Amino acid sequence: MIFFGRWTQITSIMELTKTKISELTVRFAGDSGDGMQLVGKKFSDALASTGIDLITFPDFPSEIRAPEGTLYGVSAYQLRLGSKDISTHGDEIDLLVAMNASSLKVNLPNLKKGGIIIANLDGFDKRNLKLAEYEQSPIDTDELADFKVIALDMVGEARAKLKEHGFPPKTLKKSKNFLALGIVYWLIDLNMSSTVNWLEKKFRKNEEALKANTSVLQLGWEYAEQQNIVETQFEVGNKHFEPGNYRNIAGNQAVAIGLVAASRKAELPLFLGSYPITPATEILQYISSYKKYGVKHLQAEDEIAGITSAIGASYGGYLSVTTTSGPGLSLKTEALGLAVMTELPLIVVDVMRAGPSTGMPTKPEQSDLNQALFGRHGEAPMPVIAASSPSDCFDMTIEAARLALKYMTPVLLLTDGYIGQSTEPWKIPSPAELPSLVKNLEVDKENFQPYMRDPETLVRPWVFPGMKGLEHRIGGLEKQDGSGKVSYDAANHQKMTDIRQRKIQGIQNDIPDATVTGPESGELLIVGWGSTKGAITTAMDRLTEEGYDVAHLHLKHMNPFPKNLGNVLANYRNILLPEMNTGQLKMVLQAQYLRDIIGFNKVQGQPFKASEIENKVKEILVGEEVMS
């Protein structure tokens, strides 16, 4: 019944042995109330801190607390762990924890043949089976014949155990997730101390809860050990991490930290004007907890007040930010034009979700690129950049701040719900390593004009209230070159339009060239942007291993593009562009470089699987479709 796809060594039966694995995909699934997010998070912290690489992917239902046991109420936490570089949360599941029938049903299609199921029998009673639309328990049929099933009544087991300690039974239901976690720990023979430490911290003031939880966790381990649930434990080697400090980080948190870091490096105070919206809300929440860092934030009445208050703070000399997701970005478009016209620094973070309209708020997509590039009335160019992984959100946030401050412009940073909520280990930079950020605060007071410009960068000075003798008026009307006075002059409007465009285009000179992983020319170049990086990288690894002639270019700057981009594209016969949209970047690249690009478009509210990209490449290169 057990088939270990990629595992390197299987020892003899009967005796407990260890199987070295380089990668494993684990998914904890259950009801919203089953605490799957918590155990997933604790497990990944434990893994990471012992030097195992990983990517996590929390996957909630859209309901706050959907009725227990329903198919749509399943909440899951997936992670891929390994001893080598992990860049996606995994296509297929190796190990599934299923706390009830619905969670099994929903996740079974993604379970690898031969994978392990840890099932909580308690969640397969009549009611649960009915809600999951099972006629009969799949555990009793041969539906799961292809898998290794470890089924136990977690509540019953825990009850027995806790009774020994004399604990009241009400602590039971709540701790069954830790029993499951204990089993998983045993399966990969991982030290549980980090989780125990955490429990100790959390229940510092509640000894009973502490004991209950730790003993249930312990029980899971023991149960697995004593029942001999599998013949072989997994052994995950450590990845070689460079020396340094690490933490697990999600993209939304990385943005929040990045903002503070940028403000410190720029020696500017930070202001966030924002309105909650899934999946960007967490950034606002993190920032609102940063009071001790001196950060100011305004939870605005709506997205328009979010961005306009940020513009006000930028006018006041703050590093200013607004954060949102699709529908909110739509509402901010008018004000973005104001930021363009007044040439004030502003960071706009869009954590993209599946659209159109309300769409599927909890699901990721890359379909706001058009909006970011073109979604403003009039000619209103601004830099657009995108982050490609949870930790890259930190770097790109600093890049957004760098561009905004240096070029006196709003900058749009695109991330998405996938990297916003996924986590990965991040090598924490020391403050000193971070780049200093340039600001345009020096003015020639004698000849001061609000729209005087640096002849090279075309950037105007940042002059804010309080600066003596430099009083002036700015606003959304077209302004006279230099003086900044209102002007309806035809030639002036042309000039200012050109300047605004050239200023942004000129940023080409200040961003890194596009670089390619893989051969510098050849059959096929995969161009990616944003959160597809993980899947493309994993696919690339496999393809390269298999000897395919493929290269990968991952764009971080979508406006302007790196200067050498056209030349790089010219080096490949085919260009493949996987996007979680219907071809938005494809259109822009085609327009700019007049190259025919093969779009690979997935609009399902789900990240790409590495295998999908792998197969697509093979299809192009071999010219025949390969089954996934």
Add this chain to the structure above:
Amino acid sequence: MIFFGRWTQITSIMELTKTKISELTVRFAGDSGDGMQLVGKKFSDALASTGIDLITFPDFPSEIRAPEGTLYGVSAYQLRLGSKDISTHGDEIDLLVAMNASSLKVNLPNLKKGGIIIANLDGFDKRNLKLAEYEQSPIDTDELADFKVIALDMVGEARAKLKEHGFPPKTLKKSKNFLALGIVYWLIDLNMSSTVNWLEKKFRKNEEALKANTSVLQLGWEYAEQQNIVETQFEVGNKHFEPGNYRNIAGNQAVAIGLVAASRKAELPLFLGSYPITPATEILQYISSYKKYGVKHLQAEDEIAGITSAIGASYGGYLSVTTTSGPGLSLKTEALGLAVMTELPLIVVDVMRAGPSTGMPTKPEQSDLNQALFGRHGEAPMPVIAASSPSDCFDMTIEAARLALKYMTPVLLLTDGYIGQSTEPWKIPSPAELPSLVKNLEVDKENFQPYMRDPETLVRPWVFPGMKGLEHRIGGLEKQDGSGKVSYDAANHQKMTDIRQRKIQGIQNDIPDATVTGPESGELLIVGWGSTKGAITTAMDRLTEEGYDVAHLHLKHMNPFPKNLGNVLANYRNILLPEMNTGQLKMVLQAQYLRDIIGFNKVQGQPFKASEIENKVKEILVGEEVMS
């Protein structure tokens, strides 16, 4: 001093003669309070009703009533008239009425060498000269040596005249514009009766005012005649107009009338939800005066309520509309996504003005095309069409309604401040000639599902409250194919995204092929869209006359494009695309057809001049720059 550029015949000096002309550009310019818009309008009505073709272009200052005499306070009304097809309001002025020094100064650069100036001396007094920043009166210097100047003290002349009739002097200032008009009438020897009729209607209840105004008008004529101000009157031949009823119409009015016409032809009531904004407000104003036609409108609290109330009315079964300009369109983008998702018919009219941000509200531009095509979060495709002349606004409004109703989709109609406010004679269709409009009201009640679709067009039925037994829920969340229930299913989202896109793309099969004026293949194709049509047409006429190998294709459907567009483009070696933006259509065409296109971009808040296009074409074809 007089040089008649294009005039065909000059008769002997000393005796009053007539010069036949085929085209003439007249500009009335003065203070906002000088009534230039009024005389311009009356003059053009008189011209048109006697069978002379024309295009008018009102050109106000942005101030409501700027201080008298200032340069920025000049208000003008320009028109080009002729005995042949007139398609622009004229590049250079042949005849300038200048009521004060500022109006002369501002307009002189556009006056043709040899042109005529009718100057009101009263407006060249010390104060006026100073405000116009003249050291000395230009009438007394040789600054105007290249022109024919007819200078008179209009107030003084009028005073003398009115005294004869015994009128009080306070009527004076207000009627000097009619004196100027009388002179112009004489110059082209045009019957003043239509203006006299209008005065009679207007002053039905005020005999004194009537007499004063008519006699001042008369005075202008007499003055011109008696003073022998020029040796030769102009004679404008009539254009051959097809038989029928005609009126002068501005684009904004044509949209308003078009909406009512569409609603009548669709047998649907009409609802407009709108918020005032220059230069779109007039549509709202016209509609609000159509109560007797049963039209409902809601002047909303903001643009968002404008569009969402229209969506509500569309859900209720009305032909629904919202009208706006750039900043308002930005505010409507979120709700546009809702209309896409709910697949409800909706017309959105954007009368484009110069951006970004508040920009130059009274000036036209074509820079909202990007926004129209791409300015929504998520994948939210919708048809985008554009009107090319004042009267075409009527046709394209009906086209917008046709597409919206037939395809259950929001449709964006782009016009701009130029064609919105310009007028031209329009052959009025009879109601019977207008196309009937298809609606999707028939449903199979037995198998009803809100998102069931016509297998060909992929259109869902329009089912509104009140229809018995068809109760259902719709909204902005992604919906299950067919049932329309909320769905987060991955495959379903892909399917629905594809359907929404294919539905819009399928409109290609239902719009006319792109047709070309001029040779069907060759050196150069000018592609235009929107209000550039007039200038391109005029340029084409001249170029063709001069023997250049040029063709013209004017796009009305920007999404989807006509099916044959790619093929047509392929027939020409060069493609020139003049746009009043930095190259928005160019980008889309390049992306779609991978053709390198020569952009010709004017972002000055001013329409193209025919001569600019003419010269650009020559530059490309001859390879050398031609002076304009």
Add this chain to the structure above:
Amino acid sequence: MSTIIDQFTQMDTNGGSQLTAKDFKPDNDVRWCLGCGAYSVLYPVQKFMPDLGVPKEKIAFVSGIGCSGRFPYYMETYGFHGIHGRPIAIASGLKVSRPDLSVWVVTGDGDNMSIGGNHFIHGCRRNVDLNVLMFNNEIYSLTKGQYSPTSKQGQVTKTSPLGVLETPFNPVHMAIASGAPFVARGYDKDRFHIQYLIERAARHKGFSFVELLTNCLIFNDEAFDDFTKKDVRDDNTVNLEHGKPLVFGKEHDKGIILDGFKLKAVTLGDEYSINDLLVHDETDSTLAYILAGMDDDPELPHPVGVFLALDKKPYDERVTDQIAYAKEVQGEGTLEELLLGDDHWEVN
């Protein structure tokens, strides 16, 4: 103008009187958390619907985004789940175009008072005949627990870890000041009263605003317990009833008197009798405003019931009237006439 709408909607429609609450329940699950205060509005609404006397195809529920926004999915009528903050605007377009419908709005404290604040105040002022049910749980629930414009000053939420800095809106004050002709308030723990308020709102012609205090047990549990729980309710709320004195208390032994324009709670007995008490008048908007102010005074009970019910012609009717007037005075407009305009000429 009799239109296609009449043709499609006036076929075999009959009254709704034979219907029962069950007819208004669609066959899909309700996806609110078990125990959510929202159920306490849903059930009374479903129960009341048959009494409304309107066939169900003539009823439309329009909502915004939030937990409350799911409401239309739970009603077997026409339903429109709009975008965040805009349900009143959408519903206004619907009702102005279709005065024949019974149009309901379901919104939340965030949806209606934060992002939708402008449509709310203009809705009150414009007075389109809508029935607006605002689920006030003093929190953004769907986005998992940020403070809303009705959250209390000092409240700790996910975006106010050290406490909210703003003072909350008083929704009843806002509605009255903005011109709403009908304003009421109920709370989830008294469904019977909610059903009464819903009926009143439905019967009132014009914009009816009902604030419903609904507990969110996940993100702001027990927000209203101090005055809505069974044991404290009678002492801590006062029910406003038109023409009746303001009595409250478990033993009906307390009341509200008016001292100038100030309210005071008194104990009935020697000093004060029932005749001294303030008598509620639903038609007085100043009084309604004063009464709503009790919320801010810890000495006074929280007012619930119908604050205001003014006779005021709804906007949608005015629109219809103005059209009729125009037709009468100017004559019914024909398309031909409109096309020709005043200044046309003929070419032969």
Add this chain to the structure above:
Amino acid sequence: MSTIIDQFTQMDTNGGSQLTAKDFKPDNDVRWCLGCGAYSVLYPVQKFMPDLGVPKEKIAFVSGIGCSGRFPYYMETYGFHGIHGRPIAIASGLKVSRPDLSVWVVTGDGDNMSIGGNHFIHGCRRNVDLNVLMFNNEIYSLTKGQYSPTSKQGQVTKTSPLGVLETPFNPVHMAIASGAPFVARGYDKDRFHIQYLIERAARHKGFSFVELLTNCLIFNDEAFDDFTKKDVRDDNTVNLEHGKPLVFGKEHDKGIILDGFKLKAVTLGDEYSINDLLVHDETDSTLAYILAGMDDDPELPHPVGVFLALDKKPYDERVTDQIAYAKEVQGEGTLEELLLGDDHWEVN
């Protein structure tokens, strides 16, 4: 944290006391129509500025779009001409980030009460220390004459050829109900009084809302003549003065009394003496609300002056305080600490 802002703004700044009104006039033309009511606000503001005692580089005027929106161009201070409806939001960001500035908002009845309505009510509630001057001409002027949310019912405008169907907002009611701590009203024909109100608003800490009735002679001429013209003014307005009885009339022979919570106009003489009159109390928001209601009663004069002036800690100060508190309790946060977080580990 002392920031770069301090470094750039605290250089050689001195008080503004030596300045005169002229110092606040920039060298460009004022482009309002001659005779526009807006001048009647501009001049008093320019006049008052030197007395404010704030150096002009520390003063910022933020406006929206409308005729009124041009105001900042006419002040030789910092100025920001924002987008339509958003000046309060922009100014809030400015003031929260820069409490050292004196921040003014200039807006119109359309800008503030139509498209900007949500920011207005939230501005009142949030109580950022702004001075908001709303030019109410009961019309959209810049767009040439459409009705606004303060236009009168029945008013004929370009978009209401048969009369406006809505009832107008009472801006003072809205401000009070939304929580504004300072609310006042003046009119263009009394510039002296306007200057007083501006001074009061400026001195008040927190959100100060001043409604200014400004005549638009082009699109809504004489809108306020029936109570602001010299000859009728005394009889048709009553000036609210804290602690003083409400006397009005050319001969100071009339007054306002309170009957329960109703206001009545009486003639002083045998029946009523000055001692019977209602005495204004700026610190009572219920009273302020009642007084603002006089507008709706044709028997009563229109109230002008300071309706409300409550002591309420502004939001911007609360933000500063909360940050100080967090630093005190949690310690000043370093970037290193933030980067490391709670759960980091080291690899050697």
